[in-house]
Structures are given as structure tokens and as C-alpha cells.
Amino acid sequence: MTDFIRFLEPQPAILSRRDAIVADLVDLLPKDCLIHAPRELVPFETDAFVSYRRVPLAVALPRTTEEVAAVMRYCHKYGVPVVPRGAGTSLSGGAIPQEDAVVLGLSKMSRILDIDLANRTATVQAGVTNLNISEAVSPEGFFYAPDPSSQLACTIGGNIGMNSGGAHCLKYGVTTNNLLGVRMVLVDGTVIELGGKHLDAGGYDLLGLVCGHEGQLGIVTEATVRLIAKPEGARPVLFGFETSEEAGSCVADVIGSGIIPVAIEFMDKPAIEICEAFAKAGYPLDVGALLIVEVEGSEAEMDAMLADIVEIARRHGVKTVRECQSATEAALIWKGRKSAFGATGRISDYICMDGTVPLSQLSYVLKKTSEIIDRFGLRVANVFHAGDGNMHPLILFNANDPDDAARAEQAGNEILKLCVDAGGCLTGEHGVGIEKRDLMTHQYGKVDLDQQMAVRAAFDPGWLLNPSKVFPLEGRPAA
Template sequence: MEMPIPRPEILARKAELVERLREVLPEDAVISDPAETRAYECDALTAYKCAPLVAILPGSTKEVSEALRICHDMGVPVVPRGSGTSLAGGALPTADSVILGVARLNAVLETDYDNRFIRVQTGRTNLSVTGAVEEHGFFYAPDPSSQLACAIAGNIAMNSGGAHCLKYGVTTNNLMGVTMVLMDGTVLELGGAHLEAEGLDLLGIVCGSEGQLGVVTEATLRILRKPEGARPVLIGFDSNEVAGACVSDIIKAGVLPVAIEFMDRPCIEATEDFAKAGYPMCEALLIVEVEGSDAEIDEQLGLIEGIARRHNPVEFRQSRSPEESAAIWLGRKSAFGAMGQINDYMCLDGTIPVSQLPHVLKRIGELSEQFGLGVANVFHAGDGNMHPLILFDANKPGDLELCEDLGAEILKLCVEVGGCLTGEHGVGIEKRDLMTHQYAPEDLEAQMAVKDVFDPKWLLNPAKVFPLASSDARRVA
């Protein structure tokens, strides 16, 4: 993946940059030693690495504002970084950039159970938001797989989802307001602890903007009452197509499970070897979870069983205890780790209309054969959010490129059937050159014109989201 050429005039002013940053940040919040900046050389898309010029760890909105103003003055690009769990290279530095890490911005600023919100600094991890409210019986709904590590800042940047987003929506549906610092240091307050707002909905455009518009330092998040209970079922099928059709029928029937997760045979096999969750060996497994009181759960699972039985499942296993529930989820939650044990993999993130599941799974199988690379599927089927894992060997010359080509074909397939390039991982560097497959030139131009408003010099998170040629041309020298 091509990256922009570092500008020598920036590299030459490193000492001055560090000195000015130290005037507004604590001593230990400015990291300039190459041995230490290397800690920020990549995110979870580890195929690409590049150490930044400097890394900074501001501890307040004011410090973020002052540091950004300095970088703006000096024309230095800034790459905001949550916890670095991006699978799309969303936090990959350039060699002439400052990495702005939000790790020190992790305080809870306010909790309000009457009005069901929490206000936090955005370096706080996703799971620790729930941690701050769970003793009062509340939780924060979006639950990316990386929720133990990932920061709210990154969740907002990527509009993250998770297994339970079928019912509760993704980040944008649970975000009420933000404090955002623009590249020139201006501090904006968008939205707040109330039902929507008048004027243009800038909050909506910030969510999912991948650090292109500003650095979000504080967020007001909707918290929800924990449901009385939840119960999963495990349903096995002898073909991907039939499992896909079952998902489609559940959705069409208007039942609203909190999660419908899908695993295919390559994934089941790898997972069983690794986690020994006791999954049946079949072509496709669904995990369907519903929530509510016992009576509500029984009723919903009754409907789901009726639909599933019409598709002749080879297994229908309903949990009868918390232990059995944990066992059903164990394999799914271990899937990514299991795949990582046996192969290098690239995790894709396209979305498709649910009714296209059977067709798309079949085509992925064909493409996998054609490219000679295995593909395992484990994903949020209920909302059509696919996560094909392409298996490759990072030590074999040419394999990464082959893998990227196959990934591009699969994502183009998603667009073809009426879906899109990313459900929750973002575009990052990974998919920037595929954007022209989704958008007409005038659609992309409108997006870039909005970026112009917030970051006229194109200094924030360079070389991401938009095709490299377009974004590089727009950057002001």
C-alpha cells in the first residue's frame, strides 16, 4: 500500500516541533526518541508499519487544542490514535506525522442514571464504560470484539458495532454528543444529553469520520438498562446457503434477536481445535441470542425454533444454564484468536443486504478457489455485516498482495449486490482506493469538500479514507 512521501522540510524541524510541544504538554507526554516512537508504528493491520516523527499523549481537551494549534502552525500532519486496534490501518502514522494518543484521556466526567447517559473522556476503553455503570444495572451497548482494549475515540472514529448491534444499533445510535478539537485548535461542542439538535447534524458526520475532521476528546454516551436475562441457541446446518436463508427468514419475520452470529466450516474447525467449545462439525453454525424476561425469551426462541426447523438444522441446542450459554459463546469469541494460531489472516468487513447472504457466501467460496487462498467466515449475520477472514502466509513472497487482491474482489462483490465496503472497521488505508467503486466522482467530491471545511490544509490523519491521489493533491504544502 503506497504511502505519501515524508516532507523533508518537516523532518528537518523535528527539534523545533518537540520544543514547542513541550511548552504546552508535560515532559513525559512528548515522545521523540525513535526507540520509543516505534511503539506507535502500526495498529492491528500489522502488515503496514511506519514510526511517527513524534508521539504525544495529552491529558485534557486544552492540551489537545494547544498541541494541534502548534502542528497546524508548522504544517505537521497529525494522526489521532485510540488504542490502536484498527483492522484497516486507521491509525497508521506517516514518517512526518505526530501521533496523538488519547490514552491519558480516560476519566468518567459525569454519570446521569435519570437521563441515562454517561460523559467520558474518549481514551476510556469501551468495556470500562460499561464497568463504570454496571453496578447500577446499566450498560453501554456497542460491543466490538476488541472491547477490552479499544477506546471510545476509535469507536466514534469508525462508528463501531459489535455482536449485539443488531438490536441496539452501532456507535452513531448510542452517541449523544462530543467535544471535538479542530486541527487549528478550535474546540467545538456537538450534540449533548438531549434528543437530537437543531441546525446541521454535525455530530452525525463526525461519527465514522475516521479522524478526518477533528480529535474527539469527550463523549456523551447513551447507557441502557441491563435486560433481565439473555439466552443463546446454537443452530447447525449442512450448508452455508441454508444457514443464510434461515437468517434472512428470522429477520423477515420481525423477530429481533440481540445477535445472530454466523460461522462456516473452516472457522468452526479452527475454533474447535483451539477452544474446544463442543461445537458440532457441520457446514455452518448460527448463534442466535435473545433478551428479556424468561417468558419473553421463551416466546422469541419458540418463534426462532419454528423458523429454524423449517430449514432442517442438523443441530438445535438451546442453552439451559449460564454455563451452557458461556460454552455456546466461547467458540465464537475465540474465533479470531483461533484463526491467528494457524495462519496469518486479513479480516475484511463488508456489508450486504441480508437476503444476499447465500449468494455472497457461494461467490466467496468460488473466489477463494480461484485465488488459491482459504477464506473463513465468521460474522454478524443479522445485519449483513460480513467478516471474511482471508488466510495467507506472511512469509511467502507475494501472498499478502494476492490476499489484498482477493479482499478487493470480495468487497467489490459486496458493493455489487447493494452493500458497502465497511460495516464497522472503517476505510483506513486498506480500502481507500476501493472508494471509487462505491461512490461516483461527485459523491466523493462532496465528502472531500466537507473535509475541506474542518481541515482545510488536510493535515489530519493523512492518506486515509479517500483515494491517495485525491487526498495528496488536496493537501496544502
């Protein structure tokens, strides 16, 4: 109990609450596992959703589940809010701190604990990056399927928090479809194990619930994920169309016919130009919209599936069909797509929307998005996972012009409402975070939100875990 001495016996003249918490955490954690000097806290003030900044009280960087549990026991005892953080790549502000909170960073928990090829599973600490898992099993011919564009940096813990997707999730599913188990520290510091190497389990699917919990139900410290065998071959093919509407209705027809390629990615003209200028991927510049369709399997399987897709594309007036001729060319095509957000960032500030719609609504929503953007006098680049109906309009604006920024935010809100009204939802893979918190009432009624908050309370009755996210401030239970 020496850990808690300072807070329990404060010296009021000397220590503020903040200082007392920091002093207690200094005692609780090894020296290099706590950041509290104001200057060193600045890198943690925001995440990849840079619209808000808050310097946290301290940043704890535990190395073990036990250290995470010690921090949680302490914070729970003294009512200190905790904001979990993986690599800070959240596009919805999921890892943005608050001033009275301890950021609990998992970056030191980056060990791969077990690779079990007989059961096709990998068990890793939560701070392992997404790509590291695939790299660790690549020599044996396996990979971990969900592939967010940020996969070089983002952690599996963050992926679980946001139920992250990626280009290749059309065939292989998102995080929840590839997660088998977690070890998680509850808000009071007790440790719980959910799932495992086996299929399903008795009782409720708490594992499924934790996937997408946005850091509010506990701190995931270890995860067991499914490994998938690499296909015999894979081939991205470029389909260029005159208009976005044609490309959109082609996607709906491909999926509607029952064909499931590995990926169908969409780029409109601005996105093509931005990505081509950055990656020199060889995208056609004389088209209005581009689909990257990846097929995989044996040469014969790929040929057969492609023939079916080409036939559908022709019915939608495809202008260009280009198969890539080499692995280098294939890698470039994906590099162009995966660097779309970064490449856009080089030429303009932007906010990235994440609405998801039924595929039959794709063309309609693209058209309406364009009208909304025009009405606000802004520009947009669309680059997204079309096969999943997961749209990512990047709204370009000038962050130094407050008026421009406000209009971008308003346009973004209208686009997300458009997605909901078209039978879709606010987020496909980026999560609600702080960005879409106040839009939740457009998607959900009071009954729905109350039920979600009741489930939250079953894990964290005191709203200590990432409390400023997901739920609108209005309508929360009284503190």
C-alpha cells in the same frame, strides 16, 4: 508564545524540521506526555492492520482537552499532519502513522467523568475503553450496547472514529445510534461541543457526521453515550446447518419476518473448528455452518421468540438446535465467538474483510466468496454479524510468502467489490482507513467523493488530520 520559540527561530545548522517540531512539543507538553526517542516510537508504527508500518515523528499523549488543543494549535500553525490514535486496534489501518506526522494518542484520557442514571447517560474521556463503560454501570443494571470484539482494549474515541459495531448491535444499533454528544478539538485548536444529554438539536447533525469520521474532522476528547438497562435474561442458542447457504437464507428469513434477536452471529466450518479449538465453547463440529442467535427478555419472551426462530430454522433444514443450560455455558459461547480473530491468528496470518450486504444477498455472496477464494488457491474462515449482513471473511495466508500475501490482498479486493456489486458496501464497522482507501472509487463516483471531500475541507481545509486515509490519492484536491 515561548512554546513556539524554537520553531520560529530555528538554528538551521543544528535543528532539522523534525528536531524543531520535537523540541517545540517537548516545551508544550509535560515530560511524560511526549514520546520521541526512535526506539520508543516503534510500538506506535502500526495498528491491528499490520500490513503497513511507519514510525511517526513523535507521539503526543495529552491528558486534557486543553493539552490536545495546544498540540492542534501548534500543528495547525506549522502544517504538521496529525494521526489520532485510541488503542491502536483498527483493522483497517486507521491509526497507522505517517513519517511526517505527530501521533496524538488519547490513552491518558481515560477517566469516566459523569454517570447520570436519571438521564441514562455516561460522559467519559475519549481514551476510556469500551468495556470500562459497561463495567462502571453494571452494578446499577446498565450497559453500553455496542460491543466490538476488541472491547477490552478499544477506546470510545476509536469507536466514534470508526462508528464501530459488534455482535449485539443487531438490536441496539452501532456507535452512532448510542452516541449523544462529543467534545471535539478542531484542527486549529478551537473546542466544539456537539449534542448533549438531550435528544436531537437545532442545526445540522454534525454529531452524526463526526461518528465515523476516521479521525479527519477533529480530535474527539470526551463523549456522552446512552446507557441501556440490562435485560431480565439472555440466552444464546446454537443452530447448526449442513451448508453456509442454508444458514444464510435462514438469517434472511428470520430478519425478513420481522423478528429482531439481540444477535445473530455466523460461523462456517473452518471458523467453528478454529474457535472451538481455542475456547472449548462446545460448538457442534459435525455441521457446515453455525448460527449463534441470542434472545433476551423474560423467560416467557425468550421462549416465544425462540419458538418462532426454530420454526423458521426448520424450514431451512437446521440439523442441530442447542440451547445453553447455564450462564457459564453462555459466557463460553460468546468467548468462542469474540476470540475468533485472535484464535485465527494463532494458526495463520489473515486479513479480515468487512463488507456489508443486504440480507437477501447473504447466501449468494457466501457462495461467490468461496469461489473467489478457491480461484486464488487460498483458505477462508467466515465469522460475522449475520443479522446485520456485516460479513467478515478471514482470508488465511502466509505473510512470509510475498506471493501468497499479494494473492490474499487481491482476493480481498474482489470480495469487497462483490459486496458492493450485490448492493452492499465496503465496510460495516472497521472503517475505510488505509486498507480500503483505493477501493472507494468502486463504491462511489466522482460526485460523491468530491462532496465528501468538500465536507472534509469544511473542517480541515489543509488535510492535516489523518490525511493518508479514506480518500484515494488520485482525485484529491491539489495541495
